[in-house]
Amino acid sequence: MRVTTTVNGERRQVEDVWEGESLLYVLRERMGLPGSKNACEQGECGSCTVYLDSVPVCACLVAAGQAEGREIRTVEGLGIDDELNPVQEAFVEAGAVQCGFCTPGLVVAADDLLDRVPQPSDADIREALAGNLCRCTGYEQILTAVRLAATRRAKVVP
Amino acid sequence: MTAPIQPDTGVSGRRAAAGGVGDNVTRPDGTLKVTGEFAYSSDLWADDMLWGTTLRSPHPHTLITRLDVGPALAVPGVHAVLTYDDVPAQKVYGLERADQPVLCDGTARYQGEPIAIVAADHPETARRAASRIVVEYDVLDPLTDPRQAIDPATTQQVHPTGNVVRHLVIRKGDTSVSADVVVTGDYEVGMQDQAFLGPESGLAVPADDGGVDLYVATQWLHVDRDQVAACLGLPSDKVRITLAGVGGAFGAREDLSMQIHACMLALHTGKPVKMVYSREESFFGHVHRHPALLHYEHGASREGRLLYVTAEIILDGGAYMSSTPAVVGNAATLGVGPYDVPNVSMDCWGVYTNNPPCGAMRGFGAVQAAFGYESQMDRLAAELGLDPVEFRLLNAMSEASVMPTGQVIDFPAPVAEVLKRVSSAPMPPERPDGPEPDLRDLPGGVSNTTHGEGVVRGVGYAVGIKNVCYSEGFDDYSTARVRVEVAAGRPVASVHTAAAEVGQGVVTLLVQVVRTELGIDEVTILPADTQVGSAGSTSASRQSYMTGGAVRAACQAVRARLPDVSALREGDVVEETVEWRHRATTPLDERGQGNAHVQYAFAAHRAVVDVDVELGLVKVVELATAQDVGKVMNPTGVLGQIYGGSAQGLGLALMEEVQVSNGAIRNPSFTDYLIPTILDMPPMQVDVLEMADPHAPYGLRGVGEPPTISSTPAIVAAVRAATGRALTRIPIRPEHITGMGETLG
Numbered sequence: 001m002r003v004t005t006t007v008n009g010e011r012r013q014v015e016d017v018w019e020g021e022s023l024l025y026v027l028r029e030r031m032g033l034p035g036s037k038n039a040c041e042q043g044e045c046g047s048c049t050v051y052l053d054s055v056p057v058c059a060c061l062v063a064a065g066q067a068e069g070r071e072i073r074t075v076e077g078l079g080i081d082d083e084l085n086p087v088q089e090a091f092v093e094a095g096a097v098q099c100g101f102c103t104p105g106l107v108v109a110a111d112d113l114l115d116r117v118p119q120p121s122d123a124d125i126r127e128a129l130a131g132n133l134c135r136c137t138g139y140e141q142i143l144t145a146v147r148l149a150a151t152r153r154a155k156v157v158p
Numbered sequence: 159m160t161a162p163i164q165p166d167t168g169v170s171g172r173r174a175a176a177g178g179v180g181d182n183v184t185r186p187d188g189t190l191k192v193t194g195e196f197a198y199s200s201d202l203w204a205d206d207m208l209w210g211t212t213l214r215s216p217h218p219h220t221l222i223t224r225l226d227v228g229p230a231l232a233v234p235g236v237h238a239v240l241t242y243d244d245v246p247a248q249k250v251y252g253l254e255r256a257d258q259p260v261l262c263d264g265t266a267r268y269q270g271e272p273i274a275i276v277a278a279d280h281p282e283t284a285r286r287a288a289s290r291i292v293v294e295y296d297v298l299d300p301l302t303d304p305r306q307a308i309d310p311a312t313t314q315q316v317h318p319t320g321n322v323v324r325h326l327v328i329r330k331g332d333t334s335v336s337a338d339v340v341v342t343g344d345y346e347v348g349m350q351d352q353a354f355l356g357p358e359s360g361l362a363v364p365a366d367d368g369g370v371d372l373y374v375a376t377q378w379l380h381v382d383r384d385q386v387a388a389c390l391g392l393p394s395d396k397v398r399i400t401l402a403g404v405g406g407a408f409g410a411r412e413d414l415s416m417q418i419h420a421c422m423l424a425l426h427t428g429k430p431v432k433m434v435y436s437r438e439e440s441f442f443g444h445v446h447r448h449p450a451l452l453h454y455e456h457g458a459s460r461e462g463r464l465l466y467v468t469a470e471i472i473l474d475g476g477a478y479m480s481s482t483p484a485v486v487g488n489a490a491t492l493g494v495g496p497y498d499v500p501n502v503s504m505d506c507w508g509v510y511t512n513n514p515p516c517g518a519m520r521g522f523g524a525v526q527a528a529f530g531y532e533s534q535m536d537r538l539a540a541e542l543g544l545d546p547v548e549f550r551l552l553n554a555m556s557e558a559s560v561m562p563t564g565q566v567i568d569f570p571a572p573v574a575e576v577l578k579r580v581s582s583a584p585m586p587p588e589r590p591d592g593p594e595p596d597l598r599d600l601p602g603g604v605s606n607t608t609h610g611e612g613v614v615r616g617v618g619y620a621v622g623i624k625n626v627c628y629s630e631g632f633d634d635y636s637t638a639r640v641r642v643e644v645a646a647g648r649p650v651a652s653v654h655t656a657a658a659e660v661g662q663g664v665v666t667l668l669v670q671v672v673r674t675e676l677g678i679d680e681v682t683i684l685p686a687d688t689q690v691g692s693a694g695s696t697s698a699s700r701q702s703y704m705t706g707g708a709v710r711a712a713c714q715a716v717r718a719r720l721p722d723v724s725a726l727r728e729g730d731v732v733e734e735t736v737e738w739r740h741r742a743t744t745p746l747d748e749r750g751q752g753n754a755h756v757q758y759a760f761a762a763h764r765a766v767v768d769v770d771v772e773l774g775l776v777k778v779v780e781l782a783t784a785q786d787v788g789k790v791m792n793p794t795g796v797l798g799q800i801y802g803g804s805a806q807g808l809g810l811a812l813m814e815e816v817q818v819s820n821g822a823i824r825n826p827s828f829t830d831y832l833i834p835t836i837l838d839m840p841p842m843q844v845d846v847l848e849m850a851d852p853h854a855p856y857g858l859r860g861v862g863e864p865p866t867i868s869s870t871p872a873i874v875a876a877v878r879a880a881t882g883r884a885l886t887r888i889p890i891r892p893e894h895i896t897g898m899g900e901t902l903g
Contacts, residue, residue, distance in 0.1 A: 042829065098663065100661065101355040126837050137798055138802040
């Protein structure tokens, strides 16, 4: 089948998609956007989190056909004018990235949290990121990064 | 952070560039990782590429009586189906001994053993084709009890060489001495999975010269290369391996997974072949942490001095050897913990069974032993009427202590210091006792299982010991090539090593070393590959020590030729390659005596937990830890290792177990194998000590493993304190806390 979507602001059309393919597979293998990660492919780890019409979803649980005509934003489209967005910047600085495999999903989830709750408490952060597994960091520096990003966004966005 | 002793950095009098050793340098790959541009092994792609998949044995022990690949080959889009007969040269591989068939040799010895591999133009085509391979099995009884495996009366053998992989005996002093207080205990450690997030994966590309280029996520490129080359029947220079992005390792990438298979398919089809395991397959595709049965007897004087320890430890290595002999070495030599014990009798076995193969995981034998000896230390303290920290302090080893192996400690061993630090750290506030508690602070969380009723707080302590680098006489080295030249009018350095960056940050640290040693700001780390000499494995907490040491030595060699970097002119190149070794270790003799280890590292934890004693649910409220790292090379990196290692220890204490029933894995998914989430991890207090090891580069100690060792027993001790239960098995299950398991058997 043919699937037409808007990905990171750009209209994309792919052919010969098998009906069983997930949005994650199509992004990674057919659109050349491997940033969203394939750690469990059953919605447990959050590594493939992308925005689907502004709602964060696990791309592995979305059938490619369900994305027809919709807007998708992946980790590759999070930056602003080729600059890192505040969440990405804070993840690098705070040591929230080690192996980095969970990072694409976490930065999307954290970006979504800060859109909804600009000044989250630690409990808010923990609840929002509970669907994103990280095996390297023990999460402490991820918390630091999200706090830092919240502070910086507050300075940028009055 | 605190630094009681300032280590000798060895660079006095030279201008250090900013961002050198000790500075908070950010990762050079950080930006790529947060933008999704970093190329992991599962992200690779080549024109005209095929996808490989693996058919695995559903039975833990079976003969294969018929194997017909015809129906799979008939599927449109399939390019190859290969079996045992197609393995070009050596049919077996392995880290310490080649005992594992590349593809099943007619007998599958564990559930998940690869039988056939398929290459097709779409991963789903490959999977469907694999399911059409006709296999007929003659299922055999699996040997699954490791106690049975060491019993000489057992006739069932996993391999003709017998079931005992290694039996290590350590005898120190005289354990027939009598003691005022004797405590015996039996403990069990379940099978933990490394659960890295990036699945086993890679891309094999056939080359015009008949060789193959493999891009793969691994921990040790050269040992992969040697095993792949032997099985393919190629000279080692025809197997070129480049490290692809690694999504975590923790020991699970020490053994081969898809490396030989992808290369076989690529060479057979003449096309690039990519293989990516699913999460389910990953549970069958790599070794796990050895489950352990531990029996300890500790004797102490009325005053609280340890007099003797006798111990028997059985480590279940599963169907193939992997690194079981070395795991046995660690469990045995570190088996009494960081304590002065004058008389020790230790017997440690590693055995073959038909359970899933086990090998390296962070902590590597030291984790299992620590659960045993720290449980014993708490019980002894209780028998003696002593505070558990006070009792440990009475027996803490220190510099000049003598290990059970006879090795004399000739570097700082601040065991007492790390214990004192965690025991004097401020306690977290008491749980608020209001009518409207925040459910998120309680065991069970927003499941709303309690509002505080039945919740009891407990505090526990533990300390652990880990060796750093390879041991027992192994020729352990790393190779570094450092090149200095002028680009755009400025001196620049490039570093080529084969050290596997698996997330820990060695690429950052090597930049820092070069800046400190050469005073050059611009440092490029070249991709790790087999075009330079071996760096050894990214394991045993050794890369900072070994490849950090090698790069430092290469910089010193450059400096010997080029004392003043500013004298370098456009077109000049100074390049030095150094193979660097740590001081030699020795094998253990028949009584387990010898200077087996290079360095020891120490960490202590205090755990504060809230336990719902009625439902058996645990909330870890806080972890405090103190660790000696010798020298803080990169503060953020050190802390990251300590947080992450502690989290894996928490997982082993409370939730993580590969559940194996009659040889079969029951929970091969992240739905059923639980790793800590951000809700499970508590806030942590970390106290980092810098007691320089005079034998190590910059005085550093390996950082990665110690936090995983002491966090587990500290958490279990805290749950015991809250519940009064013996809790002799990890991970703790709710029924162990409620006592339901006792009544149900």
